Amino acid sequence: MRREWTAYLFNAPGLIVFLIFTVYALYVSFTMSFHDWPLVGDAPEFVGLDNYRDALSDDEFIESLGHTVYFVVGTVVPTMALGLGLALLLNSQIRGLGLFRTAYYLPTLTPLPIAALLWTWVYNSDAGLANYYLERLGIIDEPVFWLANRATAMPAVIVMNIWAGAGFSMLVYLAGLQAVPNELYEAAEVDGASAWTRFRRITLPLLAPTTFFLLIINLVGATKNFASIFVMTNGGPPGPGGSTTTVVYWIYTVAFRFYELGYASALAYTLFILLFAFSFMQYRWYRKRVEL
Amino acid sequence: MARVAGGERHELGQPVPADWEPLPPPRRRRRRFTPMRPLRYLILAVLAILFVAPFAYMVSASFQPLAQMFRLPPQWIPDDPTIANYTGFFGSGRDIGRWVFNSFFVSTVNTAIILFFSSLIAYTFAKRTFPGRDFLFLLGLATLMLPTEVTLIPNYVIMKNFPLLGGNDILGQGGHGMLNSYWGLIAPNVASVFGIFLLRQYMKSAVPDELIDAARIDGAGHFRIYWRVVMPLCKPALAAVAIFTFQFYWGDLLGPLIIISSSELYTLPLGLTTFVLPNRSLWHLIMAGSVLATVPLIVIFFIFQRQFVRGISLSGIKG
Numbered sequence: 001m002r003r004e005w006t007a008y009l010f011n012a013p014g015l016i017v018f019l020i021f022t023v024y025a026l027y028v029s030f031t032m033s034f035h036d037w038p039l040v041g042d043a044p045e046f047v048g049l050d051n052y053r054d055a056l057s058d059d060e061f062i063e064s065l066g067h068t069v070y071f072v073v074g075t076v077v078p079t080m081a082l083g084l085g086l087a088l089l090l091n092s093q094i095r096g097l098g099l100f101r102t103a104y105y106l107p108t109l110t111p112l113p114i115a116a117l118l119w120t121w122v123y124n125s126d127a128g129l130a131n132y133y134l135e136r137l138g139i140i141d142e143p144v145f146w147l148a149n150r151a152t153a154m155p156a157v158i159v160m161n162i163w164a165g166a167g168f169s170m171l172v173y174l175a176g177l178q179a180v181p182n183e184l185y186e187a188a189e190v191d192g193a194s195a196w197t198r199f200r201r202i203t204l205p206l207l208a209p210t211t212f213f214l215l216i217i218n219l220v221g222a223t224k225n226f227a228s229i230f231v232m233t234n235g236g237p238p239g240p241g242g243s244t245t246t247v248v249y250w251i252y253t254v255a256f257r258f259y260e261l262g263y264a265s266a267l268a269y270t271l272f273i274l275l276f277a278f279s280f281m282q283y284r285w286y287r288k289r290v291e292l
Numbered sequence: 293m294a295r296v297a298g299g300e301r302h303e304l305g306q307p308v309p310a311d312w313e314p315l316p317p318p319r320r321r322r323r324r325f326t327p328m329r330p331l332r333y334l335i336l337a338v339l340a341i342l343f344v345a346p347f348a349y350m351v352s353a354s355f356q357p358l359a360q361m362f363r364l365p366p367q368w369i370p371d372d373p374t375i376a377n378y379t380g381f382f383g384s385g386r387d388i389g390r391w392v393f394n395s396f397f398v399s400t401v402n403t404a405i406i407l408f409f410s411s412l413i414a415y416t417f418a419k420r421t422f423p424g425r426d427f428l429f430l431l432g433l434a435t436l437m438l439p440t441e442v443t444l445i446p447n448y449v450i451m452k453n454f455p456l457l458g459g460n461d462i463l464g465q466g467g468h469g470m471l472n473s474y475w476g477l478i479a480p481n482v483a484s485v486f487g488i489f490l491l492r493q494y495m496k497s498a499v500p501d502e503l504i505d506a507a508r509i510d511g512a513g514h515f516r517i518y519w520r521v522v523m524p525l526c527k528p529a530l531a532a533v534a535i536f537t538f539q540f541y542w543g544d545l546l547g548p549l550i551i552i553s554s555s556e557l558y559t560l561p562l563g564l565t566t567f568v569l570p571n572r573s574l575w576h577l578i579m580a581g582s583v584l585a586t587v588p589l590i591v592i593f594f595i596f597q598r599q600f601v602r603g604i605s606l607s608g609i610k611g
Contacts, residue, residue, distance in 0.1 A: 010518075014482050017482040086336075107346070122346055272441075
């Protein structure tokens with residue numbers, strides 16, 4: 001292997017930025033998490049493990065973990081299921097395929113903060129589309145304050161995100177489905193396999209790599225989804241039990257509204273360790289099933 | 293009677309023999325669940341309406357006065373369409389023109405940089421062997437698992453203390469560094485893991501090794517091979533990565549929110565959130581601005597749609 005140096009040269013710019021803004025950043029964050037580190041003013045002060053001790057007894061942080069799980073599961077599972085369903089419906093010589101595909105993909109083209117603004121209006125209690133049509137259909141009796149109500153705020157944000165995300169999963173699933181050889185279905189049909197069996201035994205296993213790809217992309221996207229919370233609810237409505245403060249929103253609040261960078265770093269590291277453990281288990285579980 | 297397309301005589305004008313059978317039509321792909329077809333269209337149509345409705349309403353509302361937006365039932369086609377919201381949006385005393393420019397500038401520059409460096413790295417991962425390659429690739433994939441929150445805060449500090457920028461001295465003291473400038477929105481993004489992954493998969497399936505070997509024998513260097521041989525074959529994947537990247541930076545809120553403090557450096561989505569005010573949001577202007585912030589993405593998508601869909605089908609989804 002002569003001239004390997006060019007391979008390293010090609011990697012260098014990406015690697016340098018990675019070293020500064022990821023590797024060094026992780027080190028800086030680690031250091032900060034042991035300090036009382038105000039955004040402005042006083043010099044940082046070493047406090048040892050205090051930040052971590054506080055993190056573990058920080059009710060809002062622990063609740064925000066629950067809200068993130070609620071949001072991520074509530075968003076990712078229906079988004080992918082809907083994407084798969086749409087792709088299956090579209091993958092059968094449908095007339096107007098292009099038109100349908102565009103219709104489902106249109107929300108994905110709307111920038112997320114814009115989609116969040118639009119849905120804030122959709123959920124408007126006086127003149128929003130949601131209240132008007134749900135009342136007309138007899139599903140609700142009186143206007144609902146969707147984003148100001150503890151029970152409905154998170155589902156409302158989730159519905160917006162499913163709307164905004166299903167098109168992407170549909171598009172990727174559609175591509176995956178078109179790679180499944182038709183002969184497999186024909187052979188299965190000859191053997192008398194029902195539609196459900198064909199779906200279970202052929203479609204799903206062959207789509208496993210697609211599902212894995214989408215799962216990663218959607219999980220990452222949902223975990224760091226900040227815009228929809230920031231725009232639609234600002235983490236509210238306040239009070240226990242029903243607020244929409246997710247981890248990313250809570251860490252943002254601690255760092256850039258309370259100006260406690262050290263404590264926010266400790267929160268981020270705690271999250272990091274939790275996520276790492278979770279990803280590791282998920283990877284081990286998935287490795288047995290999919291060739292990556 | 294045997295059936296022949298176009299009548300009962302075949303093309304030479306001879307009467308059709310009684311025992312003649314036409315060739316069976318070419319076997320088309322079988323349609324499944326035939327009795328379900330109308331139901332299928334119904335489901336697709338209802339869902340399509342639900343997906344398009346909020347979007348259609350946004351466009352419609354952007355041509356309605358604020359008072360009209362508060363009237364029920366909602367107007368899907370404005371009685372008296374007006375462009376006052378658009379002129380009002382630009383005349384609202386905020387730096388709208390600048391925001392539009394900022395959004396375009398930051399998204400375009402980031403997309404160009406990321407496309408170039410990601411494909412360069414992807415090429416080495418897909419078509420070169422060198423010590424440490426698999427380690428680097430796995431390292432990249434591992435960062436996908438890294439929550440944004442962990443690098444968010446240190447990056448703020450690193451940018452603030454970046455040497456020799458934004459009035460900082462060589463030790464990174466005295467100024468605001470990369471904060472509140474285009475630097476902060478561009479410098480940390482040289483390559484994207486997602487882009488590298490997608491392009492690597494695509495190169496593996498779409499660029500034959502023989503082609504690269506042939507170019508090597510002809511004496512081409514690696515950069516030349518990458519630029520002249522590999523890149524032209526990767527247009528669909530490049531289009532997909534370009535669209536995702538542009539879309540990401542165009543719609544990014546958290547980055548500009550933290551990094552930018554002067555309103556003339558806002559991006560369009562960040563600027564739009566300043567129209568949301570407790571109990572007196574300027575919804576008619578928000579709708580006009582939202583349409584303006586969405587149209588570029590739709591235009592770009594439709595220009596590259598073909599390539600984009602091909603790029604997705606050939607990469608990322610097959611291990």
